[in-house]
Amino acid sequence: RGPLAAVVALVFCFPPLNSWPMWLLGVLLALMGFLLTYPDLRAPLLELLEPIMPIRNDAGMRQMAPAREGLRGLSRGLALLCSLVIAWDVGAHSRSQIQPSADWNSGSESYANDLPDSFPEDRGYYGDIPPEDLYPDKWSAESRLMLRWQASVEFPGEARALELAAQALSLSTEKLARELLMPDQRIMMFKFTGPLQHGLEHKSVHDIWEEFLKSPTGELGSLVDAEFAPYLDAGLCLSLPAKMPEALVKMAASDGGEQGEAEHPQLNHIKFILSSVKDDERRLAYAEACWSWRKTHFPDDDPFASGGYDGPVYDGGDVEARLQGEEARQQLDSGAADSQEPLTGAADSQEAEPAPAGPANPAGEGPASSTEAPQG
Incomplete structure (x- = not known):
């Protein structure tokens, strides 16, 4: 009874355990317990367990001890009482699971009220932050979604492209807005303004957009360049x-x-x-x-x-x-390299020829001239 009550308490405490695999496991365990009530089915199991642990298989060999039996019954009663109290407490004071807020991209109006009185006035309050600077802002992938159309098709226009993207994301067109349009690169960057519909708060729009681009379908599938990045x-x-x-x-x-x-x-x-x-x-x-x-x-x-x-x-x-x-x-460098070899050859030939006679050195230095001036 004690283990059964503990199982019920755990299922109450952890709602994710309340699933069909858990119920199927419980039914199988109950069926095994029912089958063990038959002596013909219980005897082989006792033979398997006997070498491991001694098992009493005869009720007549039990030694009577009233004190021990009383303590055993008292412990069972206390365990059952504690289990019932736990089950009652869990059932009567159930706490709802924390769910992400649907307004995940909107600022809280209570930020300024939550600040202490000693907060310096010159530092401002959170309410002074412009909405475009709140999350998700330029650092969120939801504001950098990209759609690139193929070179062989004509861009249908911003409004139609946003409408097709909203259909692919299962969103309303009002929740998408254009960020950048680059016709030369065939790219339209758009953002998700939120919020997601109830029940989808745990998903990311850029993940949904990436999954769609892996196997695009419909009119957008024939338009978009699926090999391009889904977001920046x-x-x-x-x-x-x-x-x-x-x-x-x-x-x-x-x-x-x-x-x-x-x-x-x-x-x-x-x-x-x-x-x-x-x-x-x-x-x-x-x-x-x-x-x-x-x-x-x-x-x-x-x-x-x-x-x-x-x-x-x-x-x-x-x-x-x-x-x-x-x-x-x-x-110029290549031309100089090509002309370097002929210039070198010319220099060698000049060295081989005898130097022509030059004019007389006015300073009286160097070789004398072969022609003497006539005497006056």
């Missing part, structure tokens, strides 16, 4: 160096980045950081999205421009002129 990784974006000039980006896109990596270490650094983006064209589009996101959220001064990059910094000057100057310098 803030850690990768903040590790990128400063934005490359347009000339370098076009050069890297034209030759696949092979020449650019050798001549410009910044391209190689970007490829190393964005190694998870396998395609070069998608990698450059991802980098452009990162730079646009950083420019939007850090408009004054990008503190992450260095990004751990210790190579040359491209400040966005006249890059094409510098590239032309570099090509001209390389051509």
Whole structure:
């Protein structure tokens, strides 16, 4: 009776245990206990357990001890009473499980009231924080969802794209908002404004969007580039160096980045950081999205421009002129290398010929002239 009451108390205390596997296990144990009441089924089990532990199999061999029997009955009664009290306490004072709030992205109005009276006034209150700076903000993946359409299709427009994304996420269109639109890279970055409907608070919208892009269907499936990243990784974006000039980006896109990596270490650094983006064209589009996101959220001064990059910094000057100057310098170097050997041969021939007679040294030094001046 005691173990049975303990099992009931545990099930009451832990609602997740109240499941069909637990009930099936209880039915199996009850069935085994019922089968052991038959002597023919109990005898083989007793023979198996006898070598391990001595088992009394004859009721007539029991030694009578009234004190011991009384204590045994009292202990059983107390155990049963304690079990009943525990079951009553759990059933009468049940505590509801903590559920995440549906308004997970809204600020609490009681923050200012919860502050102590000695809180310095010049530091402000939480209620003074603008709503756009509250969570989820620029650091939340829910505000960096990305939709990239294929090059062979036409972009249906922001409103239609948000409507299709909302259908894929099983959300209303009002809960999605556009963040950035980059037609050249065919990227629309949008965010989830929340909240999720009741019962889905434990899920993340960016995870749902990522699962959808693994096997897109419907009208959005024929539109979206499923190989592109589902959302922008803030850690990768903040590790990128400063934005490359347009000339370098076009050069890297034209030759696949092979020449650019050798001549410009910044391209190689970007490829190393964005190694998870396998395609070069998608990698450059991802980098452009990162730079646009950083420019939007850090408009004054990008503190992450260095990004751990210790190579040359491209400040966005006249890059094409510098590239032309570099090509001209390389051509001059190659021309000098080609003309070096003929010049050396000419010098050798000059050394072999006798030096012509030169004019007389006015200082009286050096070889004398072969022509003497006439005497006046």
